[in-house]
Amino acid sequence: MNALSPSLAMRNVAASTIEQDIAAIARIEAVPRLLKVLCETTGMGFAAVARVTDEKWVACAVEDRVSFGLMPGGELPLASTLCHDVRSTNQAIFIDHASQDPVFCTHHTPRIYQIESYASVPIKLADGEYFGNLCAIDAQPHKMREPKVMDMFELFAQLIALQLESDRRHARTESLLMNEREAGELREQFIAVLGHDLRNPLAAIAMGAVLLKRKAGDPAAVVTAAQRIERSARRMSGLINDVLDFARGRLGSGIGVELEETTTLGLSLEGVTAELREAHPERAIVADIAVDGPVRCDLERIQQLLSNLLANALSHGLESAPVGVRAFLxxxxxxxxxxNDGEPIPADRIDRVFEPFWRRTAAREGLGLGLYICSQIARSHGGRLTATSSAERGTTFTARLPIRL
Incomplete structure (x- = not known):
């Protein structure tokens, strides 16, 4: 029965949505049995569940007794099939003897595939979505228009639609449960880290207040205590700002930015570098900043991005080696x-560096939100932040921002 082999080439469909639909049909254990029953009851040599869209006809499951050669994932040209007509009219088609049928004797589909008997029933979901067709073909004529045969096809198509809906509900439920579990774990981690990191500056502020009371007559001791309180308050303010930025990034559409045209980006980046040099006089920071001309950006956010990246490099880089900063067009x-030089980030962890709360080391150093916030700032400017790390070349974070005017 080689005449049934399609004359037009078939190809595998790579679209992820089609692959998901094929997998969904494969999860319905009853489908292979339903196709066998159709063939055994009607005498048809080939039956299939097909995903049919405006552009594609793709086999999801097949019962092939005539070496038609079509496997799940195989595609037929949509216009060559009668399933295309079924989708257009939303009406099933049953043919007993195509060459003698007054409507289909001249239709191109029976001629292309050299078939005489045919059946195709739409598979529609409850929300009106057209999934595809339950269809069958054979080179010999068969009585497909008998009421019991048509009813059987219609019933099987409805059963498949019901199972698809059940599968989708299950997938949605699993997704919601997974999201809830992830959210719960994130909340627990967030509370634990925030509680830990706020405790230290609060303790320092409390101790500073006690010292102020005890050393009220000692100006030097008062200044020292006041400086400790100032540093702790600044650290707490930074933690709170990170929390707010994190919340905006997770709950909204990303970190908000106010884009304005400016010609001082280079000077602003040099200012950030100078601040970090002053804060870490024992470390060498080598800067090469060459950003001239107008750009459109949120200047404070770009400064925050560089500040976080520099602080991260100083924290994790080799103390005896300089930290390098470059900015160019x-x-x-x-x-x-x-x-920065130092211990490289393992290749299997490099993709995690921009996750919230991720730390390169086990030691607790801030909330672990700095790199996440940097990546969100880059994204809010239409750009991206990437990382590379190796023992030979060190660790480099690169922000590429399409902001030049």
């Missing part, structure tokens, strides 16, 4: 790079 992009 590349076409329409402003590129900011921060590099």
């Amino acid at each position: 590349d076409g329409a992009d402003v590129v900011i790079e921060v590099r």
